[in-house]
Amino acid sequence: MTANTGRTVSKWVDFIVDDSGGTIRSIPVSSVNGVGLDYPETDMSAWQDAIKGALPEVPECVIAIEGPFDTTAAQTVGTLSGSHTILNGINGLSTPLTLDIQCGVRHAWESGEPQFGITSSAANGFLCRKYTVDLSTFRYSAEFIMFPGSTAPAWGTAAEV
Amino acid sequence: MTVVAGRTVQKWAHLVVGGYDLTGYVNQIGAAMWEYDTPGLMALDDAVQGGLPNEVTVSLGEVRGIFDNTATSGLHVALAAGAGSGYIITAIAGMRATIPNQVAYPDEGAVGIPAFCGRFNLLQYRQSGNDGILSAPLKFGGWDAGGLIAYDQPWGSLLVHDDGCTLNAGGTGIASGTGGQTTKGGYMVYHVWGYSGIAGDTATISVDDSADNSSFLALSGCTTGSIDVSTKPSGIVAIGKTATVRQYVRWQVALGTASDVDLTLSFIRGR
Numbered sequence A: 001m002t003a004n005t006g007r008t009v010s011k012w013v014d015f016i017v018d019d020s021g022g023t024i025r026s027i028p029v030s031s032v033n034g035v036g037l038d039y040p041e042t043d044m045s046a047w048q049d050a051i052k053g054a055l056p057e058v059p060e061c062v063i064a065i066e067g068p069f070d071t072t073a074a075q076t077v078g079t080l081s082g083s084h085t086i087l088n089g090i091n092g093l094s095t096p097l098t099l100d101i102q103c104g105v106r107h108a109w110e111s112g113e114p115q116f117g118i119t120s121s122a123a124n125g126f127l128c129r130k131y132t133v134d135l136s137t138f139r140y141s142a143e144f145i146m147f148p149g150s151t152a153p154a155w156g157t158a159a160e161v
Numbered sequence B: 001m002t003v004v005a006g007r008t009v010q011k012w013a014h015l016v017v018g019g020y021d022l023t024g025y026v027n028q029i030g031a032a033m034w035e036y037d038t039p040g041l042m043a044l045d046d047a048v049q050g051g052l053p054n055e056v057t058v059s060l061g062e063v064r065g066i067f068d069n070t071a072t073s074g075l076h077v078a079l080a081a082g083a084g085s086g087y088i089i090t091a092i093a094g095m096r097a098t099i100p101n102q103v104a105y106p107d108e109g110a111v112g113i114p115a116f117c118g119r120f121n122l123l124q125y126r127q128s129g130n131d132g133i134l135s136a137p138l139k140f141g142g143w144d145a146g147g148l149i150a151y152d153q154p155w156g157s158l159l160v161h162d163d164g165c166t167l168n169a170g171g172t173g174i175a176s177g178t179g180g181q182t183t184k185g186g187y188m189v190y191h192v193w194g195y196s197g198i199a200g201d202t203a204t205i206s207v208d209d210s211a212d213n214s215s216f217l218a219l220s221g222c223t224t225g226s227i228d229v230s231t232k233p234s235g236i237v238a239i240g241k242t243a244t245v246r247q248y249v250r251w252q253v254a255l256g257t258a259s260d261v262d263l264t265l266s267f268i269r270g271r
Helices: A083-090 B075-079
Strands: A015-017 A022-025 A042-045 A055-058 A063-070 A099-103 A115-118 A124-136 A139-146 A155-157 B015-016 B026-028 B031-036 B056-059 B061-067 B086-093 B114-125 B133-144 B155-165 B186-195 B202-212 B217-226 B233-236 B248-255 B260-269
Touching: A022 A083, A083 A124, A083 A139, A155 B217, B031 B217, B031 B260, B056 B114, B056 B133, B061 B075, B075 B133, B086 B155, B086 B186, B114 B186, B114 B260, B155 B186, B155 B248, B186 B202, B186 B217, B202 B260, B217 B233, B248 B260
Parallel strands: none
Antiparallel strands: A015 A022, A015 A099, A042 A055, A063 A139, A099 A115, A115 A155, A124 A139, A124 B031, B015 B086, B026 B061, B031 B056, B061 B133, B086 B114, B114 B133, B114 B155, B155 B260, B186 B233, B186 B260, B202 B217, B202 B248
């Protein structure tokens, strides 16, 4: 199949992250807080200005996800691994992680369709800082932040590897 | 019976608190919180803001208990006098089935059942009468500073949750997630919630490890030593941070004067 263009729905989104051994895995998600960079803004206005002005600062990129607790063994990317299997191994580690949110357009994601993320290296990537399981619903919430000094993740159309 | 992997719901969960199996006395378990502070470490010329994991908060949150004064095991008996104290806790994520009978079928281990463990402060035990129900909400706080350990991860593997445990002679073990031995230690969390014998009877609770899931030896240092099992003991035993733990681990009981013990035992590998 070829890459599609146009609109799509969440069923075609794949959330991919490194496991503790550095192998990318797909994990089940049911909510992603928003994908992209968030630039805080500083007000630069002076009294004498005709219109208020501002400048963007260094962006943030915090990815918060939710989904079902799942103990399925690690699988090849593209097939869902257990969320617990993967997140339990990476939460709190200080090794940068590859993260790739692939937005398939009306079918499973293919190269050429939008994705957001970063391929990890020794100094670039995401870190997992939270993995909490609500034991009354057996749903998890997790949060990813950037490794300090990392290059920024970006939108693209080629998979992070 | 093989434990299934995948997803589950609360009806298969179990909660053991301070030597009491409270599964039959609670109807909602809180959030198993595991969250790191991440102080910002941004430099002026960074492309994006970043941080590193620092101190970690681990907690169980609020548990909705059912007010019950059943002798020796009820929630009221277990916790009424305990607010303000730290409790050893094991929350078991049963996987869409009852936990396999480890005593009758020791070679069909509880493989793949996660356990969330810790020592948390009980901040509130308050009988509540709303909606015509006499409940007893339990509010757990952070890790008890009177019982800190050198490990920062709360999720491990359940080794056994069963009554009538005696010498585990033929049981198989739980494999490490990495498929081999690990060299970063670990800790065990135990609760003895019943026993056969008389007051003051003893047993030793420990963990065995093995390279081949057949020939097991005691994991050095991972033992309670001989303890009085008549007092519903619970605790955490941590081994050295660089200790070798072979690929498979299993539960073990060496009976002293007790005839058997009702035991919940989990092991968390260091990383």
